[in-house]
Amino acid sequence: MAITRWDPFREVVALQNRMNSLFGGLREGEAPMTTASFVPAVDIYEDPQKVVLKLEVPGIEEKDLDIRVENNTLTVKGERKFEKEEKEENFHRIERSYGSFYRAFTLPSSVDTENVGASYNAGVLKLELKKKPEAQPKQIKVNVAA
Numbered sequence: 001m002a003i004t005r006w007d008p009f010r011e012v013v014a015l016q017n018r019m020n021s022l023f024g025g026l027r028e029g030e031a032p033m034t035t036a037s038f039v040p041a042v043d044i045y046e047d048p049q050k051v052v053l054k055l056e057v058p059g060i061e062e063k064d065l066d067i068r069v070e071n072n073t074l075t076v077k078g079e080r081k082f083e084k085e086e087k088e089e090n091f092h093r094i095e096r097s098y099g100s101f102y103r104a105f106t107l108p109s110s111v112d113t114e115n116v117g118a119s120y121n122a123g124v125l126k127l128e129l130k131k132k133p134e135a136q137p138k139q140i141k142v143n144v145a146a
Helices: 010-022
Strands: 042-046 050-056 065-070 073-080 099-106 111-121 124-131
Touching: 065 111, 065 124, 073 124
Parallel strands: none
Antiparallel strands: 042 050, 050 124, 065 073, 073 099, 111 124
């Protein structure tokens, strides 16, 4: 079973990062980019009953997550908002990514798209996709003639 990851903007973001490093970062008077898109890391595994995806999305509230299954494609969208305080801080470095993300996964035909569960704990979004009963392995007993 292969679940493929599709990210249409990966090459564009990589090119932008290379160009930014080439020109030495920010010039005087420019504001830091706080709404850059990011791609959360994901672990995917399966057992005979289900396929499980775990996405790292710390700092994102449940209300900012959008999970959909359509045409055998699972999509997860979300947004991590930059929290700007009233007082001005002198940031020396901002390494955490902010902004929106989009991940899409093609689901195998063995997954029951009507039976999807989602839970969110300690910054990890866990999606459980149950397999169809006919896709689960069955043991066949062999009768031996005496």
